[in-house]
Amino acid sequence: MLLALAAPVLARATRAGCQPAPAAGPMRPQVLRPGEQLRGRFTQERRLQGFARPLRSEGDFLLLPGRGLIWRSRAPFASTMVITPGGILQLLDGREAMRLPIARAPGLGQFYQVLAGAMSGDPANLDQVFAVGWQADAGHWQLTLTPRRADDPALASIASIAVSGSRLVEAVEVRKANGDADLMAFHDQQVGPAVLDAAEQALLSQLAP
C-alpha cells in the first residue's frame, strides 16, 4: 500500500520528460523536481476480504519531493497522516495519535527510498525491486509493477501495482496476494513551486530526521 503512493512519482520518473506530451508520440508523465510541490485531491477505496463493504475515504494531499507527504482525510472523518524520511505521524483533531520512527518499519523505509529515488529521476532502484511494464498511447499511459522477489518481507503481500495517468498520475491500483485491493484516484492536481503554510511546515518539522 505504501508503495502505491510512490507510484505516481515513479511513473513520472521512469519516463524522463517534464513537459506535457507533444502532439505526436506516446504520452509521458511530468517529472517533479526538488523545490516543487504537487497538491491535489484524492479518493480512496479499500476492498478488503472479510469486510462487508469497501472502506471509502477522501481528502487532499501535498507531496514535496525529498521532504515528505501530507495526506489529509476529510471524510468519513478528519485525520492527518504525515510520511517523511524520519517516520510516520498520525494526528486526530490536531493531536498526535501515533508516531512510528522509520527504522521501526522497513517497508516504510523502502517506500521512502523508492520515492526519493524516483524524485531524483533515477529509476534504477525501481528496476531492482519491480519488473516494470509500460504501455502508452497519445493521450494516456499505464505502468505495471510486479515485485521481483517473493521473499522480500516488505513486498510479500503485494501481487501487483498498476499506475495510470495522462500528464500526471490519475489512478493507482494495488492488488494484494490475499485478494485485497486498494484503489486511489487523484484529481484537481497542481504542480508548482513549494509554498507551505505554517501548519504544514510544523507537521513536516515534527518528523525531521
Add this chain to the structure above:
Amino acid sequence: MRSRAWRWAAWCWLALVLFAGGYVVQRLHAGIQLQSSVLALLPRGARDGVADQAQQRVAEAGARRIVLLLGHADPARARAAGHELAAALTASGLVRGVTALVDGAAQQRLGALYFPHRAGLLAEADRAALLAGQAPLLVQRAEAMLFGPAGFGDARLLASDPFLLLPGFFGALPLPQSRLAAEDGQLVVHDGGMTWAFVAAELAGDSFALPVQHAFAAFFAAHLPTDVTVLRTGALFYATAGARQAMGESSTLGAVSLVATVAMILLVFRRIRPILLAMLDIGVGITFASACCLWWFRELHTVALLFGASLIGVAVDYSLQYFAAYFDPAARTARDRLRRVLPGVAIGLGTTLIGYATLLLAPFPGLQQIAAFSVLGLTGSFLTVALWYPVLDRAGPLPHGGRLLALLARHWAFWQAPRLLAARLGVVALAVAAAAAGLPRLHADDNVQHMQDMPADLRRQEAEIQRLTGNGGAGQFLLVRAADAESALQVQEAVLPRLEAAQASGLLAGFQAPAQFVPSVARQRDNAALVARTLGPLLPGHVAAIGLDAPPQPAPEDWLLPAMLPQDGPLALVRALVLDPGTQLVLLHGVADLPALREAMRDAPGIELVSLADDWSALFGVYRRQALWLLALSVLLMLPLLAARYRWATPRVLAPSLLAVLLTPPLAALFGLAFTFFNAMALVLVLSIGVDYAVFCRETPLERRGVTALAILLAALSTTLSFGMLAASEVFAVRAFGSTMLIGIALAWLLAPLAGGKPIASGGGCA
C-alpha cells in the same frame, strides 16, 4: 669483610640473575601478554558485589562495541560504503555481530514473538489515554489507520487486534538507533549535505588485547574506503591509541633518560668503567624485576612498563654513590669505596623500600605492579652493587675531581656556614612565600574523565556520532534490585513515569528499561482488564463502523516473560540488561543534569542510580586521601629504622624530605597543576627518595662532603631525567606523577644537607 661468605653470596646472586634472565628470555620467546586495559588500572573491590558486577557488565558490553559512520555527499556512495564495510566485517571473523542493515526478517520475528502475548501489551501512552477515559480516541485512531494511506491492516489483523494496539506498542518500543532511517536496507542518517551510513559491530575478541588491536588496525587499513569521511568510536579505538602512546612514550622517554644518564656519567667521571658497571647494575635490576613480575602477575601492564623504564633513574643512585667515591683519595680499592657508601645505601634502600611498599597497599592493580617492579628492581640493583662491584672493580681513585668536588661542597656549605644564615633564611622564606602564593590555587581534581585523558580527536568523533545517531554513551544507569524478575519489573514500572517526566523536562535524552519490552505479569493482567473495561463496550460499534464480517476473537491471556526474549536480534539488548532475574539495569542516555536526575529518582524503592564516571571520580577522591594517609604511614614506618641509627638527629634527617613533600603541592599549584591521586602517590616517592639524600649526607664525614654532594646531585639529576621526564607525557596520570616528582626531587636535593654530616666525635653534627 668476611671474604668467603661475600664471594659465596656473589655467586648465588649470579646464579639467581642468570636464572631470571633465562626465564625472561623464555617468556619473551613465548610472547609476553601486555595489558593496556584502563579497567585494570581502576580500583576494584570497593563497592558491593552486585553494583560492581553491574558496572562491569555495562563496561564490558560497551568495551566490545564499535560504531562507525561513513559519510559522503552522495547518498548512494555512503550506502554502498556501509554495505561493503558491513560485509567485510562479517567475513573477517573479527566480530560476532554487525548492525548496519535493517533486516525485514528480524522485524517479522519481533512481531511473531509479541503477537501471541498481545492481550497484555499496551504502549505507555495508550495506557495513559485509556486510564484518562479517552478510549474513543483510540477507536478513531484505529479507524483512521485503516482508512489512511499507509494501508494498515487487513481482516486477519483486525480480527485479532481490532484497535491496532500492538502496532502502537511496537512504535513505542525504545529500540536503539531510532534516529536512523533505513534506505536500501542500510541504516543511514542525513545531516546537512552529508549522508552517513551506520555500521556497528560486536567484537569477537577483547578490545584491550594487543593482537586484537593489531588485527583491526590491519583490517581498517585494508577495508576503509578513502573517498568517504569516517567517524569511529568504541573502546577498541581508545585502547589502540592508548597502547600506542604508552609504548611509544615508554621507549622514547626511556631512551632519552638512558642516553642522558650515560652522558652525565661520562662527563663527570671521564671513564668508561662507571658506564659499564651502571649498565650492568640497571640491567640486572630490570631483568630481576621483570622476571619476578612476569612470574607473579603472569602479564605486564603497559603503564607498569612505562614506570618501570623510569626505574633506571633510581636504580642508578646506588651506583652513583659508589662512583662518587672514586674521587675520594683515601678510598684506594673497591672494598674501601663500598665500605664507605654501604651504610648510607643500605639505609637508603630500606627507606625507599618502605616508600614503595606503601604503594603496594594501594588498591590499584596497576600501581601494585609498579610498586612490585620497583621494590624488586631496586633490591636487585643494591645486591649487584654490594656483591659484585668489589669483585668486578679493580680501579684506583680518580684524580680529576678536585675542582668539581670543591664546587659542589658549596651546596653543602650554603646550608652550614654561619655567615650565610641570612641567605639560607632568605631561600627558605622565598620557597615558603611561593608555596603560600600557590596555596589558594591548590585544588584537588578527582574527575576520572580528566585522568583517562582520551585523545581529543577520538572524543570529537564520539561526540559527533552521538549527535548524529542520538545514542549517548551508557555510562549511567539505574540498578534495579528485587526478589525476582516479576518484582524487578514492577519496581521499574513504578519509576518509569518519573523517568518520562525527567525526559520531558530535558534532564535526560532517553532510557531503555526491560519493563518497556516485557511488562510485569501484574501489569499485563491490568492492561488486559483495562482494555476489556474501556474498549470492550466500544467493540460492537467499531466493528459495525468498519464493516468487519466476523466479530474479532478475544486475545488469549498468554503472558510474556523475560525468559522468552531471544538472545540475538533487536532484543538482545534487553537480555543483556537482565543480570539475573531480580537484578536488572535501566540504561540512561544523554544525561544532561545528573544531580537533578538523582533528586528525581530519590526515595525510589529498589532503585540505585549508578554513574560510572562519577562513581570512579568519587573513588579517586577516596584514594587520593588514602594516599596521603599512606604517606603519613610511610613516615611512621621509617621512624624506627631512622631512630635506631640517628636517635635525636632523626628530625634533622627527616626535615628535608618532609619540607619537600609539604612545599611541592602548593608550588605545583602555582603552575596551575591540580592535586590528584597520582600527585599524592608521587609524594610518597619524593619522601622516600628525599630521605635517601638526607641519609647519604648524614652518613658523610666532614672530609668527604664534596663526594656526597656530587653523588646526590648526580642522583637527583638522573631521577629528574627519568621521573621528571614523565612531566612531558601525554597521559594525564603520568604527567601529574612526573611534575610532582620534578618539583619534589629538586627541593629534596636542595635541602638535603640540612640533615648535617656524620658526627665527628661523640656529639653534634657537622655544623
